[in-house]
Amino acid sequence: MPGGRLTQQERQRIAVGLADGLSYAEIARRLDRPTSTISREVARNGGPGGYRSQQAHQATVQRARRGTPAPPRAAGPQGGAVEEEIVALAVRSGMPRMTARVHVDLLLSEGGRRTAAELTRRLKVSPASVSVAVNLLVQQGYVRRERDPRRRRDIYVVDDEAWYHSVVISARQTLEVARASMAVAETSGLDTPVGQRLARAGTFLERVTLDLAESADRWRALLA
Structure with a gap:
């Protein structure tokens, strides 16, 4: 595994990876670097949304010339990497x-x-x-x-109950969409292609959502 400071080419590949929505772990794997190296590099140079390879390289050179270390993180390198990874997963989910x-x-x-x-x-x-x-x-x-x-x-x-409430709220919202689709299907006519398509989609979403809500109620005690 290579050591030492990141090269300008590696920083360019980090920028491309971020633009493509890759996780820190995947970028690190492609560069054969520790994930913590990538997370620190991005965090000290604008974050995932503001990282620019050229500016990051210049800033690192200037810090080396001044002999001043990069701003410290509140958490250790691994903790920061894990935190960024969870954030990235949440962003990918919408x-x-x-x-x-x-x-x-x-x-x-x-x-x-x-x-x-x-x-x-x-x-x-x-x-x-x-x-x-x-x-x-x-x-x-x-x-x-x-x-x-x-x-x-x-x-x-x-708290732990938040997970239950988030599932219930999401299920309720999806159920509203399902029943709205079924209502539009009836208006369009269940014998038409549009009506049939919406009816199938609405029925599927309704059944899945009701199962999810029932499952959340059944396993809620695990959060107690």
Whole structure:
């Protein structure tokens, strides 16, 4: 496995990998580098959405000339890599990146709770960005909002029950789509190609969703 600093060519390949939606682990495998090397490189040079190979290379050269180390991470290299990997998985599943970052930070916090100010400070983003992300997480059931009466501030909490609520909310939304499709199918006519297509899709989604909701209720006790 090669050691030493990343070359400019390797940084270009990292940029291409990020643009293609590859995980840090996959990029590391292709470069024959540790995953932690890739996660540190991206984190200190703009993050997954702002990484530019040329700027990253120049910044590294300048740091070497000054003899100053890169900004330290709050977590160790492996911890940072794992965190970024979870965020990447959430993004690939359709969650906005900022929402995923907030969710993962809450998941990995010891008490499963943080204030908006703590999230803003830890993630180095604006309060507005945190607010949008948290609101989406609350709507989807991943997080709940509690009020601190003494300090008059909201506290955002993620716990085991959140997984149950997120499944139930998702199932409810999918069920609405299924039944809307079946209603449109009847309007279009069940003897028409469009009506038949929508009826089949609606019936499939309804059956699968009801099974999912039933399964969530059956296994909810595992979260207790």
